[in-house]
Amino acid sequence: MPPLLMQIHVAGRKGKSLRLWVPLFLLWVLLLPFAVVLLPALFIVCAVADIDPFLAVSTMMSLIASLSGTHIEVDTPDAFLFFHIL
Amino acid sequence: MSENRRQILEMLAAGKITADEAERLIAALEREPAPSAAATETVPAKPRPKYVRVLVEALNHHSPNGNPTKVNIRVPMQLLRAGVRLGALIPPQARERANQALREKGVNFDLNQIKPENLEALVEQLNDLSIDVDEDHAKVRIFCE
Numbered sequence: 001m002p003p004l005l006m007q008i009h010v011a012g013r014k015g016k017s018l019r020l021w022v023p024l025f026l027l028w029v030l031l032l033p034f035a036v037v038l039l040p041a042l043f044i045v046c047a048v049a050d051i052d053p054f055l056a057v058s059t060m061m062s063l064i065a066s067l068s069g070t071h072i073e074v075d076t077p078d079a080f081l082f083f084h085i086l
Numbered sequence: 087m088s089e090n091r092r093q094i095l096e097m098l099a100a101g102k103i104t105a106d107e108a109e110r111l112i113a114a115l116e117r118e119p120a121p122s123a124a125a126t127e128t129v130p131a132k133p134r135p136k137y138v139r140v141l142v143e144a145l146n147h148h149s150p151n152g153n154p155t156k157v158n159i160r161v162p163m164q165l166l167r168a169g170v171r172l173g174a175l176i177p178p179q180a181r182e183r184a185n186q187a188l189r190e191k192g193v194n195f196d197l198n199q200i201k202p203e204n205l206e207a208l209v210e211q212l213n214d215l216s217i218d219v220d221e222d223h224a225k226v227r228i229f230c231e
Contacts, residue, residue: 049177050177050178051175051177055174055175056175059168059171059172059174059175060172062164062167062168062171063165063168063169063171063172065164065168066162066164066165066167066168067162067165068162069136069137069160069162069164070160070161070162070165071158071159071160072158072159072160073156073157073158073159074155074156074157074158075155075156075157075158076146076155077146077153077155
């Protein structure tokens with residue numbers, strides 16, 4: 001299952017702060033038509049590069065699906081960055 | 087007669103090993119405890135790690151209050167697996183070029199050897215992975231959880 005939400009928090013030490021909850025499920029819905037349009041191009045590229053297109057698609061899907069749980073947190077004296085995929 | 091003991095005797099008969107070596111092998115077999123059903127039932131299986139965690143703490147000399155820079159990264163194991171599968175999609179020519187570049191840098195590593203079945207074995211071993219680097223200006227800790 002692809003990740004559904006992404007949480008971003010960027011904060012500067014001078015008080016500026018940005019908190020974002022990115023609904024990734026909406027992003028997937030928006031990207032789906034593009035994916036369908038780009039699919040033939042992907043098949044052509046795979047044929048040229050001698051790659052199994054079905055393997056390529058399944059690998060990309062598994063890569064996206066396995067993003068859930070990724071967590072990156074950077075805390076410097078100047079700024080704080082928090083990035084979490086749910 | 088156990089299968090291992092029979093193999094040792096056959097190797098001795100075939101002249102592949104000496105009598106001394108056969109004796110040592112049989113002695114080693116006798117020392118090896120037989121796995122009992124009770125023992126396998128009582129020892130719980132270790133949970134497989136789900137994440138690779140990287141913690142970095144670096145002292146920042148330019149900071150006015152001396153606060154260190156901290157980095158905390160958690161990468162799902164599934165992402166590593168998917169990444170390796172992605173590596174399998176690299177065209178053979180590109181893989182060979184990457185291997186050559188690695189060799190030029192002194193890294194004798196063959197990317198063709200990275201396969202999903204190898205990765206599973208690697209992930210199994212990662213269970214006990216723990217790397218601690220402790221220097222004056224930085225601390226790095228890598229482990230699986």
